Amino acid sequence: MRVRIPSPLHSYSAGSSLVEANGRTVDEVLLQLDARFPGIRFRIIDEQDAIRPHIRLFVDGKPTAALNGALTPTSELMIVCALSGG
Amino acid sequence: MPSLARYRGHLNLPEVGLEGQRRLSEASVLCIGTGGLGSPAALYLAAAGIGRLGLVDADEVDESNLHRQVLFGTADVGRSKVEVARRTLEALNPTISIVTHDTRLGPDNTAEILAGYDVVVDGTDNFPTRYLINEHCVQLGKPDVWASIYRFEGQVSVFDSRRGPCYRCLFREEPTDDLAPSCSDAGVLGVLPGILGTMQAAEAIKLILGVGEPLIGRLLVFDALGMRWDELAIGKDPSCPTCSGSVATPPTTARPAAREVRAIAPADLRRRLDSGDRLTLVDCREPHEWEAFHLDASRLIPLAQLPARHSEIEPHGSVVVLCQRGPRSVQAARFLTGAGFPDVAYLDGGLHAWMREIPIV
Numbered sequence: 203m204r205v206r207i208p209s210p211l212h213s214y215s216a217g218s219s220l221v222e223a224n225g226r227t228v229d230e231v232l233l234q235l236d237a238r239f240p241g242i243r244f245r246i247i248d249e250q251d252a253i254r255p256h257i258r259l260f261v262d263g264k265p266t267a268a269l270n271g272a273l274t275p276t277s278e279l280m281i282v283c284a285l286s287g288g
Numbered sequence: 289m290p291s292l293a294r295y296r297g298h299l300n301l302p303e304v305g306l307e308g309q310r311r312l313s314e315a316s317v318l319c320i321g322t323g324g325l326g327s328p329a330a331l332y333l334a335a336a337g338i339g340r341l342g343l344v345d346a347d348e349v350d351e352s353n354l355h356r357q358v359l360f361g362t363a364d365v366g367r368s369k370v371e372v373a374r375r376t377l378e379a380l381n382p383t384i385s386i387v388t389h390d391t392r393l394g395p396d397n398t399a400e401i402l403a404g405y406d407v408v409v410d411g412t413d414n415f416p417t418r419y420l421i422n423e424h425c426v427q428l429g430k431p432d433v434w435a436s437i438y439r440f441e442g443q444v445s446v447f448d449s450r451r452g453p454c455y456r457c458l459f460r461e462e463p464t465d466d467l468a469p470s471c472s473d474a475g476v477l478g479v480l481p482g483i484l485g486t487m488q489a490a491e492a493i494k495l496i497l498g499v500g501e502p503l504i505g506r507l508l509v510f511d512a513l514g515m516r517w518d519e520l521a522i523g524k525d526p527s528c529p530t531c532s533g534s535v536a537t538p539p540t541t542a543r544p545a546a547r548e549v550r551a552i553a554p555a556d557l558r559r560r561l562d563s564g565d566r567l568t569l570v571d572c573r574e575p576h577e578w579e580a581f582h583l584d585a586s587r588l589i590p591l592a593q594l595p596a597r598h599s600e601i602e603p604h605g606s607v608v609v610l611c612q613r614g615p616r617s618v619q620a621a622r623f624l625t626g627a628g629f630p631d632v633a634y635l636d637g638g639l640h641a642w643m644r645e646i647p648i649v
Contacts, residue, residue, distance in 0.1 A: 206518070209441040210474075213574040214592075219511055241592030255461035260520045280518060282509060284459040285436040285443055287476055288325045288413040 203275055205231060207242075208283040214242040223279075228259060229269040231279055246281060256284040291383070295337055303499045309337060313384075315496045316340035318405035320393065320421060322373045323347075324481030325411030325435050325488060327359040332489035333409075334377040334384055338496075341377065342405055344389040345369040355478035393417055398424045407492045410434045411485060415462035422447060422455035426531045431502075433491045435484040440477050442484040442510040445503050445522070446491050449531035452504040457525035464619070480512050549621040551636035552608055554645045561585065568602050571610045572620040573639075581639065583610065591616045598627055606631040613638040 205223050207215045215221055216239075223238075225231035229247075236243035246257050251269065253259060259266050260280040261273065273279065298304040298312075317338050319326045322345040333341055349357070349364045349372060364372045370388035377386050389401055393412075402408055402424050410421050410432055418434070425432040426449045434455060435444040447454045487508075494500045507520045526532055552560075560567060569586035571578055578588045589597050591611070601607060607629055611617040617634035624632045635642060 209439045212439075213576050219514060240596065241590055244592045244595065254463070256459050256463040258458065258522075263519065264521050265523065280509075280520065282443075282507070282520065284415070284463060285438040285441065286413060286415045286418065286462075287437040288321050288323055288411045288435070288481065 203231065203273060204278045205235065206278065206280040208281050210283045210285070211242055211245055211281070214239040214245070224275070225273060227270050227272060228261070228266060228279065231273065232269075258282045294381075294383070298336070304497060308497045308499070311496055311498075312337045312493065313339045315407070316342065316405045317407045317409060317492050317496075318342040318344065318402060319409045319411060320344045320417070321411035321413065322357070322359055322369045323353065323411060323413060324356040324437065324476065324478075325485035326409070327357045327373075328482045328485035329409050329411060329489045329492070330359065330373060330377060331380065332486055333492060334381045334386075336489070336493055337381065338384060338492075340385045340387060340405075342387045342389060342401070343370045343373050344391065344393060344401065345373070346390060346392045356476065356481050358482065393420060395420070399428065402428055402430060406430070407495055408432050409488050409492055411481075411488070418455060419462065423530050425449070426454050431495055431504075433488045433495070435481075435488050437476055437480050437484055439474050440480065440512040442480055442512070443507060444484050444487050444491075444510070445507045446495070448502075448504050449524075453522050453524045454528060454531040456530040457528045458507065458522050460525075460528075464615075477512055480510075483510065483512075549618060549625060550633040552633040553636050554642045557608060557635060557642075558646050566605055568605055568607045569610060570601060570607060570620065570624075571639075572616050573611050577612060581643070583639070583642075586610055591620050594620055594623055598624060598629075601629070603629065607633070609634045610642075611635075611638050613640045 203223060205221050207219050207221060223231045223234045225234055232243045232246060246254060248254050253267060261277055292299060295309050298309050299306060315338055317333050319330045322330060322343050330341060330343060347369050349360045349367055349369055351365050353360060359373045359376050368390055370390050374386045374388050391397060398420055408421060408425055408430055410418060412418055422432055429450055431446055431448040433446050435442060491503055494502055505522060507522050509518045569583060571582055571586040571588050572591040574590055607624060609617040609620040614637055617638060621632045621634040
């Protein structure tokens with residue numbers, strides 16, 4: 203499945219805004235991402251396994267707060283990070 | 289209403305026409321920030337004939353603004369942004385009224401300034417002011433036409449708590465300093481705010497005219513490198529402390545106090561290194577920052593990787609943590625202290641201060 207990486211996390215994904223990953227749930231995908239890009243999950247998920255409050259996750263354009271939410275191989279997970287620049 | 293010839297392009301549109309142009313001339317819009325986003329937004333709002341255009345900014349024009357802040361020119365460096373903007377916009381359209389607010393928004397003046405306008409355009413460059421604007425727009429029942437940018441990415445939406453989510457429904461809290469992206473360090477493509485700010489002007493005009501589909505309940509994310517837009521659905525958060533109907537949270541920028549850690553000044557660190565003290569220097573920035581500049585004696589462990597990699601640090605010696613300006617190294621020093629390292633300090637002011645204060649030999 204496709205995972206869209208926000209600009210502030212490109213330093214973890216070697217500059218890529220789009221990567222491929224596999225997983226049956228959102229969290230499985232994030233864990234796989236972390237194995238490839240160490241530290242990226244911690245920027246998205248805090249120590250209590252909650253989505254950080256300045257991050258939102260969208261599956262196929264719709265918001266999700268469930269890390270155990272089911273995904274399909276054709277799903278697209280988009281990670282959105284609050285930006286402040288103007 | 290002033291000369292109709294100026295607005296012929298609008299008058300020929302059935303969605304605007306004479307009545308729509310009259311609405312624009314009777315409307316008021318407040319542009320908060322006249323920088324990258326505010327420049328194009330204000331230019332198009334003035335050109336469109338918004339009757340009263342307010343500008344908020346306390347800054348002066350800096351040369352580094354000129355690659356994206358198109359209200360200003362080379363000769364304006366050092367001058368008040370709102371005064372230069374007023375002159376530029378009056379030259380563009382002398383039939384409208386420009387009101388300048390040469391001030392920073394804070395808890396004491398925001399409600400009073402916002403109350404005088406129909407629509408608010410948020411073109412600020414920091415999270416505390418964005419939340420402040422949102423909270424007052426909710427309280428006053430005004431639409432917040434919002435955009436933000438970073439490097440090659442932009443986001444735009446319209447927050448109107450009467451009809452959809454507010455900013456805090458989308459992002460409950462601003463990132464902590466160690467997780468916050470910093471535009472000044474990361475850079476921004478100059479044309480990017482031109483695109484986003486122009487969309488803000490379009491949304492403000494649509495709201496005033498009452499035509500089309502406003503971006504309420506939708507977040508558009510723009511990727512300039514991939515040249516693509518994504519449309520994401522965003523809903524009202526029933527538990528939002530700002531707009532859920534409960535008492536609004538007082539605007540604040542205060543953060544909870546955290547465990548204090550020890551700082552070391554750049555000159556003191558230089559002395560300890562020169563005297564041969566055994567120190568482990570841990571640079572907790574990102575790899576691209578490390579590549580741009582680092583101290584030879586330091587090793588890179590990005591803050592986010594510290595929980596998994598702190599075992600790489602000698603456990604009984606003295607550790608000094610470095611970052612660009614300080615906030616991330618404070619977090620890292622707190623973490624290492626909590627993990628049992630007996631002597632941890634952070635470089636006060638970060639490598640930014642080091643480069644300013646320590647002569648290159």
